[in-house]
Amino acid sequence: MSHAYGPVPRKEDARFIRGQGTYVDDIKLPGMLHGAILRSPLAHARIVAVDANAALAHPSVVAVLTGEDLAERGMAWMPTVFGDVQAVLATDKVRFQGQEVAFVVATDRYAARDALELIVVDYEPLPPLIDPLTALDPGAPVIREDLPDGNRVFDWTAGDKPATDAAFAAADVVVGCDMIYPRSHPAPLETCGAIADYDAVNGRLTLWSTSQAPHAHRVMYAALTGIPEHKIRIVSPDLGGGFGAKVPIYPGYLCAVAASQATGRPVKWVEDRSESLMSTAFARDYHMHGEIAATADGEILGLRARVLADHGAFNAAAQPSKFPAGFFHIFTGSYRTRAAYCEVTGVFTNKAPGGVAYSCSFRITEAxxxxxxxxxxxxxxxxxxxxxxxxxxxxxxxxxxxxxxxxxxxxxxxxxxxxxxxxxxxxxxxxxxxxxxxxxxxxxxxxxxxxxxxxxxxGPRSHMDIMGLAMSDGADLRVHPTGKAVLAVSVQTQGQGHETTFAQLVAEELGLSPDDVDVVHGDTDRTPFGLGTYGSRSTPVSGAAAVVAARKVRERARLVAAAMFEASPDDLEWLDGKWRVRGDPDQALGIAEIAMAAHSTIELPTGIEGHLDASAVYNPPxxxxxxxxxxxxxxxxxxxxxxxxxxxxxxxxxxxxxxxxxxxxxxxxxxxxxxxxxxxxxxxxxxxxxxxxxxxxxxxxxxxxxxxxxxxxxxxxxxxxxxxxxxxxxxxxxxxxxxxxxxxxxxxxxxxxxxxxxxxxxxxxxxxxxxxxxxxx
Ligand code: MCN
Ligand code: CUM
CATH class of the missing domain: 3.30.365.10 (Aldehyde oxidase/xanthine dehydrogenase, molybdopterin binding domain)
Structure with a gap:
């Protein structure tokens, strides 16, 4: 057995501890402009007029985008990861404090921020809806006139109600409690940001952005901008933490794209701390009533829960689409129970959208x-x-x-x-x-x-998808002639150490050192399609894809090794990181020797065209x-x-x-x-x-x-x-x-x-x- 697993020091730390990482804000392109967002001071108000003339007259300002400007481009609204829509720049109303209203583009960041104050917005205040417990009251302010169901986002149930009621009826003891899991925020040290670089000549968009899911994001940008997917490249460089905050796409990213298209120059937008805390994906905000039923000697018989979920002004929860309350219905936890039943109602309020972030395990935190x-x-x-x-x-x-x-x-x-x-x-x-x-x-x-x-x-692709995209992930593994390997994966590390652990996974399968395996991620032009990193899915899904690809390489290597030994592939065994002739373990070939042979002029067995490279798409069962x-x-x-x-x-x-x-x-x-x-x-x-x-x-x-x-x-x-x-x-x-x-x-x-x-x-x-x-x- 080779031993690539173990407490290997993190490869990525060599650059991180020296301050040599490359984060979005480190990237500077020639001629780059800087964007800043004007945000609503009010939680709920109609927009009567936006006057940007004074801002446009500022000597450093190159452009100002309003909701109306985006509407002309068909970009005033964007899809959310949960199939709702969210305003990119508000046109009709603002629906939470901090909502995006206008985007100023200037030659430097300071001027862009200064010019925000020159924009005059005429708001007509509306009564805000803040307490989710009143969201469904008759006469509650309506937040989303564009939807048929008032402030109700969804009603959802799981479990067996009659069986649960019966278990409760049979119990000696029932204990119940109202509890709140408050709204929290993942607050990664690096806030969100993007640089959009639209090349009008070739019709190509390159977007550097803080993204936990570059491939899924590319699909969204293609749908929204009309730029075909193969002409969009998303690069997610080093991320200074994500914790779920970088799963959705945000209005600022799209403003940068529209501004780059409008000005013909690269446009950078990076949010500040307050913008991050006030407007990007929050977490939790679950108002729960739970009950547990048991016998007098402490055998749990049943569990019940009634939950009101505050989703803010748009439903932007980033979770598998068939599960509006995420995986909350795992709320029986680690215990045997006869029956369980939960009801979850989601409501809109005049608060920032999100709901699923901050190591949420898709709402298992609340459960x-x-x-x-x-x-x-x-x-x-x-x-x-x-x-x-x-x-x-x-x-x-x-x-x-x-x-x-x-x-x-x-x-x-x-x-x-x-x-x-x-x-x-x-x-x-x-x-x-x-x-x-x-x-x-x-x-x-x-x-x-x-x-x-x-x-x-x-997730299993049969019933887990995001925006219709089934949740499987790909891995491409190339083995160079000298036996050095490059693994390209669809997931995106934000600090979890994938460059090390994914190299370990491949090294273990191929008898290599983790130092011999480089991991490529975070660039849609260089990596296979997959849904990205969240819900602790990288190891279970993408890690599995890497292992399957490595095992394919190993099997190809077996055929080549058999040709080199002039033996039958069936007579070889994989032992201690090498292919060996059964019964004669001194006859052994490692992946490096086999890779060189596979690239050489030796006569290769049928089924092997030349090299050892392999790829896999993993669909978790x-x-x-x-x-x-x-x-x-x-x-x-x-x-x-x-x-x-x-x-x-x-x-x-x-x-x-x-x-x-x-x-x-x-x-x-x-x-x-x-x-x-x-x-x-x-x-x-x-x-x-x-x-x-x-x-x-x-x-x-x-x-x-x-x-x-x-x-x-x-x-x-x-x-x-x-x-x-x-x-x-x-x-x-x-x-x-x-x-x-x-x-x-x-x-x-x-x-x-x-x-x-x-x-x-x-x-x-x-x-x-x-x-x-x-x-x-
Ligand atoms: N690992 C391992 N053995 C296992 C399981 C995991 O060695 N049996 C290693 C993995 O190879 C990986 C790390 O542990 O290097 C985490 O793996 P995994 O559990 O698969 O989680 P993901 O890589 O998918 O990371 C996502 C998860 C989520 S959803 C949030 S939120 C979160 C978290 O990771 N955000 C983080 N940890 C974070 N850590 C840092 N530093 N920064 C974040 O933003
Ligand atoms: Cu829900 S936070 Mo993590 O899944 O990126």
């Missing part, structure tokens, strides 16, 4: 939060230890593959083993003893558990189902409401780990996300729709001060259907950690009678929860 909060509440009601209640209800290893009550088929798992490991690592019994002692001293320490199952790697057991220890000061995360124990199982160091890095990152979401982050609005979280002074990112050094553990349960048994990991910790933090804080506050508090658990919210519970300890 895991719901079931893990309910499980803790049930334990409290029954007077059971939450670890014991979970252990008793976790799916058993022999139940896999397991088909859940809402239709998911979980591929593999050993849940009790992961939970036991986490409890051991934490020293759980000792922690509970310490907690009791501290409580006796008036100190409030919390221990919070969560157990999560994700479904990642969308199912999602992969990573899982994990998390324990968060907090200390809460009831006087100030301050929460300190003292310890975080995280046991993750993502099947076979290609690069355990990168996997751990992903978990570190996700735990920081989860701590941020649980304790400090929310995109909030005042009653007229002013966004109150438009800067990092208001929208807080966790730092090393808020995040302890996590204690990580691993179990390995391979996916039975993935070619190397790997499952995705990129979102696991963001999905799994918020309920552990909240469960921990609520556990700390149990003596005050607190049973639930909504995120973010800021000092103020913790203090209010203590006051509201009314039992001052």
């Amino acid at each position: 895991v939060y719901l079931v893990e909060r309910l499980t803790d509440m049930l334990a409290r009601r029954l007077g059971m230890d939450p670890a014991e209640l979970r252990m008793r209800n976790l799916l058993r290893p022999e139940q896999f593959p397991y088909t859940g009550p809402t239709g998911w088929q979980y591929d593999s798992g050993d849940y009790p083993r992961a939970l036991r490991l986490a409890l051991d690592m934490a020293g759980y019994d000792e922690l509970r003893r310490e907690q009791a002692e501290r409580r006796a001293r008036g100190e409030y320490m919390g221990i919070g558990l969560s157990f999560f199952t994700e479904g990642v790697g969308a 199912n999602l992969t189902f990573p899982f994990g057991a998390y324990i968060c220890v907090t200390d809460v000061d009831p006087g100030t409401g301050e929460v300190k995360v003292r310890r975080f124990i995280a046991v993750d199982d993502c099947g076979v780990r290609i690069n355990p160091m990168i996997v751990e890095g992903q978990v570190h990152r996700g735990l920081a996300d989860g701590i941020g979401i649980a304790l400090m982050q929310a995109i909030s609005f005042d009653e007229i729709g002013n966004c109150l979280s438009g800067s990092f002074m208001d929208y807080l990112l966790p730092t090393s001060l808020e995040c302890p050094s996590p204690e990580l553990g691993a179990t390995v349960t391979p996916s039975p259907h993935h070619p190397v048994g790997a499952k995705g990991i990129g979102e696991s910790a963001t999905v799994g950690s918020p309920p552990a933090v909240v469960n921990s804080v609520v556990d700390a506050l149990a003596p005050f009678g607190v049973t639930h508090a909504d995120m973010p658990l800021t000092p103020a919210n913790v203090w209010l929860a203590i006051q509201a519970a009314g039992r001052l300890s």
Whole structure:
């Protein structure tokens, strides 16, 4: 066996740590102009007139685009990734604060920004709709006159209602709760941006842009601009994080395209931090009512959920089209239940569009939060230890593959083993003893558990698509005469280390060193078609494509090697990274020697035209189902409401780990996300729709001060259907950690009678929860 898997240092870090990365904003083209967007100050208003004359008179301004200008080009509205439309520049109304109204193009960025103030927009204010709970009230302001169904985006259900009602009727205990998963934002350090370069002579558009899905985006640009797809090249260079924010396309990108067409020059647009927080894809905003039914001794019988989803002004959720609530209906989590039923209603409000971003696992974040909060509440009601209640209800290893009550088929798992490991690592019994002692001293320490199952790697093409494009991914593998290889993939790393791990995948299959394999991505002219990186699908889908392509190369190499040995291909075996003659293992040929021979003048066997190159398109038979057991220890000061995360124990199982160091890095990152979401982050609005979280002074990112050094553990349960048994990991910790933090804080506050508090658990919210519970300890 060769061993290309393992904690190989990341190839890409050589340039990143030296500041040698190339991000969109680093690219400067000759004659390039700079765009800036005028945004609406109001959440809801009719546009009476836009007067750009003063801005056009500014000496550095080259052009101003308004909604009317785009309408003439058929570009005032663009498709969203969920099949809705979104205004590129508003023509009729503005529908959220920060919405795009006009685009100024100038010779430098500063002038473009300055000139925004010279544009005069006459707005006629309309009553804003901010609270999603009132969106369907009769008489609520109508946001989308272009749609037939008022403010309703969709109604969607999953599961078996009668069976669930019967399970609840048979239960000894039912616990229910309203909970909010607040609107949050992925806030990648690099904001979104693009440079459009339209070549009128050849009719070609090159667009450098921050894109997690370059091929899918190219299809959208082709549909919108009328430029044929083969004349559009999307280049997504180094990305400074995406976290879901770079899955959709944004009005600014299209303004850059239209401006380049209008001026004949390259046009760059890069948003600033406030624009990013106020207008690009948000996440969550789920208003949930959940209920759990159980027997008196703690056997879970059923789960129910009713959800109101705030989608903002346009439905731009980036998720498979047959699932308007994403994968929320996996909300039975990691437990056996007889029945489950959920209803989700999506509504429009006067807020920025999005909904699916920030390591969302297509809404599994919300689902895991719901079931893990309910499980803790049930334990409290029954007077059971939450670890014991979970252990008793976790799916058993022999139940896999397991088909859940809402239709998911979980591929593999050993849940009790992961939970036991986490409890051991934490020293759980000792922690509970310490907690009791501290409580006796008036100190409030919390221990919070969560157990999560994700479904990642969308998707089987039979029922998963985005904009009608089935979710499979391609890989092209070229093997040069000297045995050096280049792998081209359709997915796009934003910091996850694909240049390293995808090289490891190929190297492992071909007996090469990862240094011998270069990975090309993020350029539609150089890579095969595929749907891109999100939903932790790169390893499950594109990684599988890379492995399949490598195995094809290996099989071609076998035929060539057989010719070189003058043996039958059937007499060869692949051992320790080489083709060997069975029974005579000293007769061995590695891929480099075989590749050279394949390019030489030797007589090749039939079926081999010349070289070893191969390609593959991978259509996953199912999602992969990573899982994990998390324990968060907090200390809460009831006087100030301050929460300190003292310890975080995280046991993750993502099947076979290609690069355990990168996997751990992903978990570190996700735990920081989860701590941020649980304790400090929310995109909030005042009653007229002013966004109150438009800067990092208001929208807080966790730092090393808020995040302890996590204690990580691993179990390995391979996916039975993935070619190397790997499952995705990129979102696991963001999905799994918020309920552990909240469960921990609520556990700390149990003596005050607190049973639930909504995120973010800021000092103020913790203090209010203590006051509201009314039992001052
Ligand atoms: N990996 C591995 N072994 C496994 C699984 C994964 O070695 N069994 C490695 C992969 O090869 C890859 C990394 O871990 O290098 C993450 O793989 P995967 O789980 O397939 O996730 P994706 O590569 O598809 O990344 C997407 C995921 C998502 S959806 C968000 S959101 C997110 C995340 O990754 N955004 C990130 N992690 C991020 N990390 C960084 N640094 N920046 C972002 O924007
Ligand atoms: Cu939903 S955030 Mo990631 O899937 O890019």
